[in-house]
Amino acid sequence: MSEKTPDAAELELLPTAELHDRAVARARERRDLGFLWELLRAIPAAAAATGEVDRAEFDMLHVMSLLEEFRQAGDSDIADALRPVYVSYLTEHGG
Structure with a gap:
């Protein structure tokens, strides 16, 4: 029996850290590099939305910096700004 999507x-009722963990786990299961890259690209905008303007100026070509942000995206002030990304992904792909 398949699990209900x-x-x-x-999903909005879940804590942000759980949304992050579910979305990232689902993307890993699906080998969905597109979503993971979307998440990496969204982090600077999320930082700007939380008032961290200096963080918003990250150069997108510095992949290592973005990978570190990705690692921390589920457990920081930025995580709440990323909630819509997690909800949208999990709604579309199950989770």
């Missing part, structure tokens, strides 16, 4: 309202 949660809808956005159900």
Whole structure:
């Protein structure tokens, strides 16, 4: 029996760290590099949305910096700004 795909309202009730963990785990299971890259690209904008303007100026060509941000994206002030990315992904792909 397959698991029911949660809808956005159900996902919005989850803590941000759990959304991050679920979305990243699902992307890993699906080998969805596109989502992981989307997440990496969204981190500077999320930083800007939280008032961390200097972080928003990250050069997108510095992949190592972005990978470190990705590692921390589920457990920081930026994580809450990334909630819509996690909810959208999990709604579309199950999780």
